[in-house]
Amino acid sequence: MTMQNFPYLTAMIAAPSLGALVVWLAGGAVRRHARVVALAWSLVVLALGVAMASQFKIGGGVQLTERVEWIASFGVSYAVGVDGIGLVLILLSALAVPIVLLAAWREQSSPAKQAHYAALVLCLETFMIAVFAARDVFLFYILFEAMLIPVYFLIGSFGGAGAKRAALKFLLYSLAGGLVMLAGVIAVWTEGPGGRDGFLVDALVGADWGSPQAERLIFLAFFVAFAVKAPMFPVHTWLPDAAQAAKPGTSVLLVGVLDKVGTFGMVTLCLPLFPQASAWAAPVVIALAVVSIFWGAFLALGQSDILRMIAYTSVSHFGFIVLGIFAFTETAEIGSAFYMVNHGLSTGALFLLAGFLIARRGTQDMSLMGPGLQRTTPLLAGTFLVVGLSAVALPGLSTFVSEFMVLVGTYQRSPAAAVVAALGVIMAALYILIAYQKIFTGPVRADLAGTGDLGARELWVVGPLIALMLVFGFYPKPAVDLLREGAAETVRLAEFSEPGAEQEGDRP
């Protein structure tokens, strides 16, 4: 077997679940050192991902494809493959898992619990990689739903107070969204071309859905599920609860990677499969995105719980991503795709630092953490400031590049939306700097004397994320090149289908 036709994607999908099984079932030494085994395993998966990326050719469309028929009579197959967006999101998943495992090193008391946590994280990794690789709508849906189960247990079993309720709320929101999508999936089968390729994404691009009405309804079914997942205003309310109750590591996976499935679905399914309906819905979606940006930012300002605050900032950031997606310009599409990665890095790091703060101070309340923590833990304060400023899109950090591209791209289509959204950046500066002020500056609180600064393990956790943000901040070209082709294709589909889309998009 040569390097070219090695089934990289299948290997990457299978490897983490194999690791999960080993960690889960093995006894003896493996059990006692479950976290070491799991970490080593996740690094192997990451290495595999890097090897896969080296086989990827920029400008070659969907690559590394594999296909096996699964349920032929329903037209379902196991079809995987990646374009630029899929590749970077898979790499992001593979990067996030070892970091999360390392961050959770001391969170669980007993080896049994450590093994359980690590196995669930690895299990989730399988689903994350698979969902970003799926090229079959049915397969995508199945993974989209199945992914809920490990997350549900990660939130519910390991979270703090109110975790059970938050886990249930997460599950019900996602299931409800998922079942709406199931209606869409069924309709894709009954209204679409059908046959043995009836669910293949490539076969469905440009399909005739019978009537504009039918296309719009199917589009909506998919979009609602993705909006819940993303999450967008007004179906975002599960996220703050989940993030508040879950372990910060879980939130990294949930917000940093998993929620990208929503926006990824919009880009890879909603737009190519239902271009006319997407153009039809764009004004409303853009309006909702702008509302999300502000709603998230306003509520982030009002939070005292640090994890809740980060969750609301994410709602705001997802507003930017969706805005870029539905602007239908190449710059905005590239910006959105790049934003997905950067948001994973930036918010992930923010959650992890919040976790370190909580571990030190024993509270999630920002006003009880400080003030004056900067004097005792300068390293923690410094990294928090850098990561915080990345959320504000400070030039020099990668988030700036993506946010700028989204805004510029949106301006070409819809100046009003871009101008209003740009105001959101100011609010971002407010919520981050106020949080920093509350925790780190001011007179040192009496009981802070013994608080230790970041250790080596913790630096290894946030170090790579900050390094990546800096690298992509100064030299974004490789990432942008990787994402350009998919973005151009999306825009082509959306514009060719309906000339009137341009005028409609002008009115947010």
Place this chain on the structure above:
Amino acid sequence: MSALLWPAAPAPLAAPGAAVAAEAAIDIDWVVLSPVAIVLGAAIAATLIEAVASRKGAGRVAAQPGYLRVVQAGLALLAVAAAGLVALRLALRAGESIGLTGDGALVIDPMTLYLQLAVAACALIGLLVITDRTVQGEDAFAPQAAAVPGSEYEQRARRRGLSQTDVYPLVLFATGGMMLFPAAADLITMFVALEVLSLPLYLLSGMARHRRLLSGEASLKYFLLGAFGSAFFLFGAAWVYGATGSLRLSEIAGSVGSASGLDPILVVGLTLILVGLFFKVGAVPFHSWTPDVYQGAPTPITGFMAACTKIAAFGALLRVVYAVAPALSWDLKPVLWTVAIATMVVGTVVGLVQRDVKRLLAYSAIAHAGFIMTGVAAWSAEGLAGSLFYLFTYGVATIGGFGVIALVREVDAEGHIRAEATGLDQWRGLGKRSPVLAGAFALFLLSFAGIPLTSGFVAKFAVFEAAFGAGAAVLAIVGLACSAAAAFFYARVIVAMFFESAPQGEAAPLAGVGIGVRTLGLTQIAVGLSLAFTLALGLVPGWFWNFTRGLAQLLS
């Protein structure tokens, strides 16, 4: 072909051998009838064994109850397994030796054989649960079902360690009736099969070892409402006979739309027949017996009847709807649609507030009846295939689910295993006390909820897809909404098992808490089998789906 000859009617009063006269003979194809014949024959044999054993002196048998139990259980398992294998063999050769037999009273077609196979498979798994005993030697049935609950007589029977084996002939009769039910080609045969399957179940429901009053109440309710349903069925059959002059399904179908102008009467009759069948499948508004009976009946019996009755009754329903009613679909569709929607909604909404695991699964069963009805109401080959697929997957998962419930018991301070711990509060923290059992139950619940990678998802997809394709998108959408709501009560059980800790009693740490108990291991085997089916049909459903779709296309 071992076609035998049989006296047609009592009129000639000739000895069987004299009935060679071809005109007077009824052609019975025993080969295709053998699945039913094996089970009913075994049932009669089992009854005789009971009778002989008790005549030889109850004392001696009671002293060695082991022998009788082994014989009866072995006979029942063998008979059901043999019947299933024969049905499988016949089904695989579908096309040969298939059709009407017994002078047109029975129809053995691919659908019949499939349903018989499904009933046999579920009954086999169910029988494992029924046969199982705890390590303390107690099965799920009362030592003396005839004893008044709480009486001195009952106490004595209990102390002497009596147990009874007449469960087995009853289960065999019920299974035989269930296998006959979807094979009926005329309304009288259908009614007889209905009674053959129902009467033993009425009895079995009242035979629980623990919580006998609840069990007795369940039995009475089941009997009264079941009789009510049967009466509807008979009344409907009379109307249909009045309208068409025949009880044969094929002849009834043929006379639809004839010039006689009697269609309205026929519609009334068919609706009444459907009402009778709705009682059996537990469809709203004829569902009210379900929660009480599911809760009160001995748990192994609950699992058995929840799975097998549903398969058999839906089989008969499909027979009536697809064989007779196509020409009347315009008139009957409103009935089916209304009932399907009401069943899904009521089952789901009322299920949301249940605090007892058995009752919760009962309302879940009602909701599932509604989901299967969407496949029936789609009125297409896809819908038929979807319903058939759904029935088997649901049946298997249900038996597994009730198998787990049968294992989760209360244990008193002396270590005696008591009744099933069915309160949701008693299941709190089960994931820590009995992780494997709790994990298995969680998987069944996920399948009921229709989560992908379980068989329940494929089944839901199949029926909803059929409904969409047949222009019944409303049904599919209501079904999806109900699935979303139902997920809440399944998830709540999972939450209780895994995320909550048990209430701590003062006297004994385990008092009043459910815990997985040790038994002979048969229930565990049954649960394992169900689990394997549920996963296999969720991961690689293609072959089985093709199988059911092939059947459906043969029929249409």
